Amino acid sequence: MLDYSVTEARAWAREKFVGAAAVTHPSFTADFSQLNEDAIRHDVLRLKEMGYTGTLLVAEVNITPEENARMAAIAREAAGPDFGLFFHAIYGTLEQNIEAAKLATKSGVDRALLAYPASFWPTSFDEVFDYTKRFTEETQLATMLFPLPAWGFERIHPAGMPVDFVRRVIDELPNIVAIKAEQGYPGIPGLMEMYHHFRDEVVISSPIEADTIPLMSQLNLQYSATANTNWMGDYYPRVFDMARNGQWEEAMKLYWQVTPARAANNTVSATSTPGTNMISRTQWKYQEWLAGYNGGALRPPATKLPDRFMKQLRASLEASGLYVTDSPDEEFVHGRVPARAPKVSIGA
Template identity: 30%
Template sequence: MTAASLAGLAAPGLSQATGRLVPRVDSPQRIWAKAHLHGLMNLFLPTFREDGRTLDEDAIRHDVRHAIAQGFSGTLPMINWTLPGDPRWGEFHRILIDESRGALPIHGIIASDKVESDLTLLSALEDIGVELVLLASTYPADSSETQLHDLMARRITATELPIMLYAATGRRAFPTLGPAGQPLDVYDRIADLDNVVAVKISQPVSLTSTVQLCQRLGDRLSMGPVNLDFLPLLARHFGIGWSGQWNAEAVQTPDQQIGNRLLGASATGDVAQVDELARQIQPALSHFFAVQAPVIRAGGHPWQHNRYYQWLSGANGGLLPRDPHAPEGAIPVLDAQARAAMRAAYRASGLELTDAPEEQFVVGRAAWARGVRASDLADLPYYSKN
């Protein structure tokens, strides 16, 4: 990004005090967003008992308390293993909402390619009590701007819940509708709907596209890039105060909340503090993104790596079952070399690690306390002891 390209960042919505772009706050949903979208938000992974199917309520409640201790301002339940229609979907969400007691806003997600399916799920999310919905639906690749706008608007206007848009790559990008597949004109129109409050910008989205999104939408919506590497630049021009719905345990612990502090400094425009914290977080952040980005591009998530990061910081841990929706070969195996590299990255950022035995990670803290050991598990997916 050159000085010349940054010179045109001024736009309606500039703060008179700081000269940085800040979202307009007017609707009740945007007032809610201003109060609740700050710092890091994580992805919440389910935990299952030894049969690999029954939800482990004790473990899930432990992880809710851990997310609150991390200072996270929200969490998105990951439902690859408990899809809507499965009774465990409702059970999973109810446990989270009950244990959080309002201290951790629970988000929902709609992600199908069918309007009616998403509307049915929106109604279920309203009934169960989520506080925000991520609009991650997929649309025909040949959609025109009008068609894409209308498909998005039908979902958004069907609820009063705050809606977070999802700027992404791959099957959620539209190469013919905007630079790098980001349909900026469509987002610009959608951003005027009262309950559209924010944009999650996925990690693989480029810096150039991230700046374009912030320029176009930052006067109305709260912008949240996943890629914290961009903050030293973005903090100088935009009011970036949150980043979320990813494996945020990879970069901080409850006692050392580097990520939250980094985003707090960015939100207030304290660029000296941003630069200092960016240097500290860099080893952990770079290692996490190096693991995560290629798997995201392949259509999956590095599930056991994500889980191991959580356990290192004090969460329950425990192996996840095989992901039935991931492309074949997309999810890497968590082996001893990978675990050692993750620990080294943590230490390089000054983060303290759990001192629990590695076998506890395999079964999870709650199951370990019940006397379960790795030999009691029939399957160890995406995991190697060596």
């Protein structure tokens, strides 16, 4: 049950969208037939321990809407009422995303990250607007708009989501409460443009760690969501809070300290699935495992992470002075938290 109305959503988000939000991938039993609920609980509790204020429940993997809703229920029970849970609107069609969002909302999500699936191929911004409008109106979730080159909207306009389109969205859709501004990624033009035009109306989220901390010398950012930063332990929530609270110079000292980890992440991400506009979720899951999260193989079809990349990522954490597990890499695919066997009734 949402504790805000559509018309209250922006004020609610201004209060609640604070700090750093990470990502949480599903974990499964060894035969992939069920969720590993204890592992999901472990991961959410570790995020809270590290100082994160919320997480995206990643659906860009082989997980059903019903399983995603169960994952939301587990996360909400573990994290409590004040931890932000994003629904990941990346199922195959608009209708599927709406239905999955409704299930997840009943189970505890309180916000959404609006993605656009591969089946959606608009040729005008009217079509993009109509998609966005239907999702927000039918789910009523406080929704973060996500301009990103991966959607392919640059065929309509070079910015992907230009200012006049975003202006229309903000004017007409009151539960668009934030912008995860990545137009022109890996550059910063989208972030700077969205901040310039819309920072007083909606929350501007800068998710890219490499950009966010330096830019906070000039930008008054309250939220950084959602990205693969949890693999660096408590570093990112800590330096984000420092930069927000008058300790930017101290934050930058830590920023430079983790340069080896940042560089390795960028290198592996750029070479593991080149030219696909896809995130290697196995890479992110392995990185999380290095940092004490469950890890574990994802359901097929899932990318594989070559051993040479594993070694590079592990060494980069060590070089950055960040926590890294001493467990051997072969344990990653099994996960850190065993799944409990299902209860069987006597006489069944």
